[in-house]
Amino acid sequence: MKQLFPLSLVLILTQTAFAFKVGLVLDKGGKDDKSFNSSAYAGATKAQKELGIELKYVEAMDTNAIENLHRSFAKKDFDLIVGIGFAQADAIKKIAAQFPEKKFAIVDGEVNLPNVKSLLFEEHEGSYLVGAIATMKSKTKVGFIGGMDIPLIRRFEMGYAAGIKKQNPKATLVSNYIGITGEAWNNPAKAKELALAQYNSGVEVIFVAAGASGSGVFDAAEEKKKLAIGVDSNQNWMKPGFILTSMLKRVDIAVFDTIKDAKEGKFAGGPVRFGLKSKGVDYSVDEHNDKILDAETRKKAEELKKQIISGQIVVPDYYKKAK
Amino acid sequence: MDQETGLALSTLLISIARGAAPLLFAAMGGLLSERSGVIQIALEGMMLMGALFAAITSYFTGSPWLGFAAGSLAGLIMAGLKSFFVLKLRTDQIVTGTAINILAVGIAPFITKILFQSTGSTPNLPIEARFVYAPLVISFLLSGGLMYWFSQTRSSLWVQFAGEAPQALQASGISVGKVRLFSLLTCGLFAGMGGATLSLCLASAYSPNMTAGRGFMALAALIFGRWRPLPTFFACLLFALTDAIQIRLQGATTGIPVQFIQILPYLITIIALAGFFGRSQAPKGLGQHI
Incomplete structure (x- = not known):
């Protein structure tokens, strides 16, 4: 055994030295x-399992911690550092410039540096679809609850509103935001x-587009026997029967693909946009909402989807309006 | 009053009760602690622990009542920790309170990682493992009980003297240390209940930092209420009322910016502290060691 010990140590060392190391910095929601x-975490763990990379994740407890987390990853021997969330754009901009030999990726933010890949999603397209679906079920009054009041969430709301108007021009949208600070992602009670x-x-x-706060809306739907629409992940399982569908934002695919490309040496900086066409955004159908999301609704939604992809319907984009 | 206004009014009242309940628990606990002379800025930490252990216990046992008990116990233990430092080791009360708050933020992910492989949140509780309104009733009963105790009983005078004139109480043969220990522990118990209300009634799981500043809101309500039970009770209701109104006004078009209504509770606190509604006098012995 004694002779084996140094050998196994060498084996472990060489293994870690050769493994592709990915650092994942998650946002406040955790x-x-x-x-x-x-x-995002699901995408990274999938890469860990299938590609044999070494993954380390950290959660930014507050906005001030983000920059330090990125720096500590960059200083160590991490090959790729992935930042999740719009709040990390400034930190990545700074750290990526200081460590030009390291590769970075950011979700929901745009950083124009050669070693940063910006993963952007066309949230308004997916929101448009769920807006139309919601109005098929709700007729006259439809609701939206956003997390933190930021342009990204306004983009969800604007696409959603357009989908509602398309389905029923007379329907009204009631829209609320939980707050104006990062706490809004973590306040299910509110x-x-x-x-x-x-x-x-x-x-x-x-x-509801509010990160971890969303569960509060699902609880309310369950108590009032009404419907809610989830966001980002497929949340249908959280309250089966009360979640009509989820507006999928395939951060998992984007993160997985980025890790895969980087590992295979095909990493390229610059922005990548994921829309309905590339299935980067979508709505979810599974065994949990099979019954409430009937075939007719689905058929109509698929038609709208085709029209958006072909360009017949142009969904208003808050980002473009803001400019 | 037609039926529709009646319905809107009753939902508003229930909404106020929901918003007020965690504040009431924490503020009444804080009131006891501060009246006995111990500055209480650790309400946030005690609430967090209460929320966490209530959610965990309710998740494993399926009983919200056991969860509620575990939550209050967790608050009590945090308060016990604080009293050990403050009363026994005579540390600075503000610094210790801050440490308790930071400790609570750190403990949560540590425990959830062991139990659920998650960093700082528990799985969602099914509807049977949650409360519908029981903690709201308890919070009002508790406030009423405390008001009665403060105005009618001799033992409450010990607490008040421990805060106003600790030397005098000591001279009369009552241990100030014991009175303060009792007040602090009860404060932890109440704050833990407030936390349990959050995770078992207002939400359906523990999520990181879910108190979202309610511990400090309770402290503000208590100062606004001039360290007296009845005004503190109304201060909590007022905070909950402004929150409920703000929620309702967000959807409607009133012309008043939502942000303005959101700052109302804080604005009222500042005005109150500035002495516009009469002087807000802290207990004289607040923060003094004996």
Whole structure:
């Protein structure tokens, strides 16, 4: 055994030295928000299993910690560092410039450096579809609850509103935001309170884009026997029968593909956009919402999807409007 | 009053009760602690622990009542820790309170990682493992009980003297240390209940930092209420009312910016502290060691 010990140590060392190392910096919601961050984490763990990379993840407890987390990854022998969330753009911009030999990727943010890949999603397209689906179920009054009041979430809302108008021009949208700080991603109690107020005012379906706060809306839907629409991950399983569908944002695929490309030496900087066409955004159908999302609704949604992909329908984009 | 207004009013009242419950628990606990002379800025940490252990216990046992008990116990233990440092080792009360808050933020991911492989949140609780309204009733009963105790009983005078004139109480043969220990532990118990209300009634799981500043809101309510049970009770209700109104106004088009309504509770606190509604006098012995 004694002779074996140094040998196994060498084996371990060589293995770690050769493994492709990925550092994942998650946003405040944490890997268990069952939404945005969970999706990113799922993609990274899939890469860990299938590609044999070495993965280390950290959660940014507050915004000030982000830069330090990226720096500590960059200083060590990590090959690729992935930042999740718009709040990390500034940190990556700074650190990526300081470590030009390292590769970086960011989700939901755009950083124009040769060693940074920006993974962007056309959230408004997916939101448009769920807006139309919500209105098929709700008729006159539809709800939206956003997490933190930021342009990204406004983009969800704007696409959603356009989908509603397309389905029923007379339908009204009731829209609430949980807050204006990062705490809004983690305040299910407030989200539930907002949802109850909306349901009480006659709203039938609420689309929630609020990270970990979303569970509060699902609780309200369950108590009031109404419907909710999940976001980012497929959240249908969280409250089967009360979640109409989920607006998927395939952060998992984007993260997995980025890791795969980087490992195979095909990493390229610059922005990549994931829309309906590339299935980067979509709505979810599974055994949990099979019954409530009927075939007719699905057929109509598929038609709209085709029209958006072919360019017949142009979904208004908050980012473009803001410019 | 027609039926529709009646319905809207009743949902508003329930909404106020929901918003007020965690504040009431924490503020009443904080009131006890501060009246006995111990500055209480650790409400946030005690609430967090209460919320965490309530959610964990309810998840494993399926009983919200056991969860509620475990939550209050967790608050009590945090308070026990604080009293050991503050009363026994005579550390600075503000620094210790801050440490308790930071400790609570750190403990949560540590425990959830062991139990659920998750960093700082518990799995969602099924509807049978949650409360519908029981903690709301408890919070109001508890506030009423404390009001009665403060105005009608001799033992409450010990707590008040421990905060106002600790030397005098000591001279009369009552141990200030014991009175403060009792107040602190009860404070932890109440704050733990407040946390349990959050994770078992207002939400359906523990999520990181889910108190979202409610511990400090409770402290503000208590100062606004001039360290007296009845005004503190109304301060909590007022905070909950502004929150409920703000939620309702967000959807409607009133012309008043939502942000303005959101700052109301804080604005009221500042005005109150500035002495516009009469002087807000802290207990004289607050923060003093004996």
